[in-house]
Amino acid sequence: MDLSVRKPLAPVYLLYGTQDYLLRLVKRNIIREALPAESRDFNFSSYDMLEVPVESALEDAETVPFMGEKRVVLIENPFFLTAERARTKVDHNLRRFEQYIEKPSPDTVLLIEAHYEKLDKRKKLVKTLEKTAHVYELSRLSDATLYALLEKIAARHGSVYTKEGHEQLLSSVGPHLTQLANEVEKCALYCGENRTIDRDAVLEIGSRSLETNVFLLVNKVMQKKTADALHLLHELVSMKEEPLKLLALLERQFRIVYQVACYRDAGYTQKNIAGKIGVHPYAVKLAADQSRLYSADMLKTALEKCAEADYRIKTGGMDKLLALELLIHRIASAASA
Numbered sequence: 001m002d003l004s005v006r007k008p009l010a011p012v013y014l015l016y017g018t019q020d021y022l023l024r025l026v027k028r029n030i031i032r033e034a035l036p037a038e039s040r041d042f043n044f045s046s047y048d049m050l051e052v053p054v055e056s057a058l059e060d061a062e063t064v065p066f067m068g069e070k071r072v073v074l075i076e077n078p079f080f081l082t083a084e085r086a087r088t089k090v091d092h093n094l095r096r097f098e099q100y101i102e103k104p105s106p107d108t109v110l111l112i113e114a115h116y117e118k119l120d121k122r123k124k125l126v127k128t129l130e131k132t133a134h135v136y137e138l139s140r141l142s143d144a145t146l147y148a149l150l151e152k153i154a155a156r157h158g159s160v161y162t163k164e165g166h167e168q169l170l171s172s173v174g175p176h177l178t179q180l181a182n183e184v185e186k187c188a189l190y191c192g193e194n195r196t197i198d199r200d201a202v203l204e205i206g207s208r209s210l211e212t213n214v215f216l217l218v219n220k221v222m223q224k225k226t227a228d229a230l231h232l233l234h235e236l237v238s239m240k241e242e243p244l245k246l247l248a249l250l251e252r253q254f255r256i257v258y259q260v261a262c263y264r265d266a267g268y269t270q271k272n273i274a275g276k277i278g279v280h281p282y283a284v285k286l287a288a289d290q291s292r293l294y295s296a297d298m299l300k301t302a303l304e305k306c307a308e309a310d311y312r313i314k315t316g317g318m319d320k321l322l323a324l325e326l327l328i329h330r331i332a333s334a335a336s337a
Contacts, residue, residue, distance in 0.1 A: 005029040009070070010134035011104035016081075016114035017138030021177040026136050027113060031072055034109045039068035046074035054078075054092045058100045061108045075112045081129070083120045094125050101128050141177065149177075150184045154197055157188035165197040167282040172202060172212045210241065214249040215286065218257070222293040226332045233324060243320035244313060247327070251306035253287075258299040260284055261291035302331045 005026065013030055015023050035043055043065050047057040057075050065071040079086035080094060104110060112129070117139055119126045129135065147166050154161035161184060173179050183206045187197045190205045203216070213236055220229035236246060256279060263273045270288070274281040294302070309327040312318040318326075 005033050012110045012133040014112045014129050014133045014135045018117045019138045022138040034070045034072050042066045043068045043071035049077045050088045054097050061110050072109045081119045082116050153184045154188040158193040159188035159191045160196045162198045164199045165202050168199040168202040171282050218253045224332050229328050254302045257287045257290045260287040
């Protein structure tokens with residue numbers, strides 16, 4: 001995916017998709033290329049299509065720039081490009097919009113920002129835009145492009161972003177670009193030039209999802225680090241995490257490790273296993289590492305003990321937190337035995 005903005009600038013840009021971070025990035029790059037900082041107050045304006053008619057934006061677009069070579073007119077929330085029905089009483093002259101797109105002002109960059117997953121390509125206006133405008137579709141993002149984007153963010157702060165760190169970050173926060181970018185920037189500011197952003201740095205500095213904390217909890221149990229596991233358990237409970245939810249996630253992680261071990265022994269690749277059990281490939285890699293700590297029989301035992309703890313809690317036979325503490329002790333003790 002090419003996100004670069006080159007001169008000469010196109011007279012009309014259409015940015016659409018669900019990756020808000022990318023939309024903001026490309027929009028910012030276009031505005032920077034079109035307008036020097038000192039002329040932006042005079043030659044930049046934005047119009048929300050939920051509040052004003054499109055004709056107002058077009059009249060502005062046809063106005064000669066003031067003390068500059070270009071003006072930028074931003075159109076936001078162009079719901080009429082989709083099949084959606086917006087709650088607004090504003091009427092839009094879309095025929096006038098089509099006429100402008102077919103013959104845009106050479107002195108203006110018209111920027112259409114559409115935070116929608118899909119446009120209605122049956123509409124004449126959308127077909128005209130696809131033929132004449134410079135279109136950025138910003139919904140799907142390959143892992144290679146995602147890595148390259150985050151690597152650049154780290155490099156701006158003089159830090160090195162590694163593949164290992166990238167995979168851990170995806171596992172920790174998921175594929176949400178804005179959150180990923182914020183986490184990389186936080187790690188880069190902390191690591192600086194003297195430390196790479198690797199898996200350890202992400203775990204130490206970055207925000208961790210509940211699932212990642214549970215993964216670490218399982219890891220400590222499987223490594224027989226009972227005291228560390230109990231400490232992390234109490235941290236999670238102090239953060240108001242429900243013990244029954246933690247138990248369900250513990251059981252889920254042990255099940256993933258067991259499934260990965262079985263599929264791996266049957267000759268499946270990491271990618272195939274990820275598709276089979278519906279988790280991220282990096283989560284499969286981590287589970288494969290964990291599976292080397294326990295035999296298949298031990299993993300079965302861990303799952304059985306999780307089921308027992310669940311039964312005791314739900315039948316009122318034991319306090320929730322105490323049941324989790326005993327579960328950790330029993331699994332770690334069984335592994336030691």
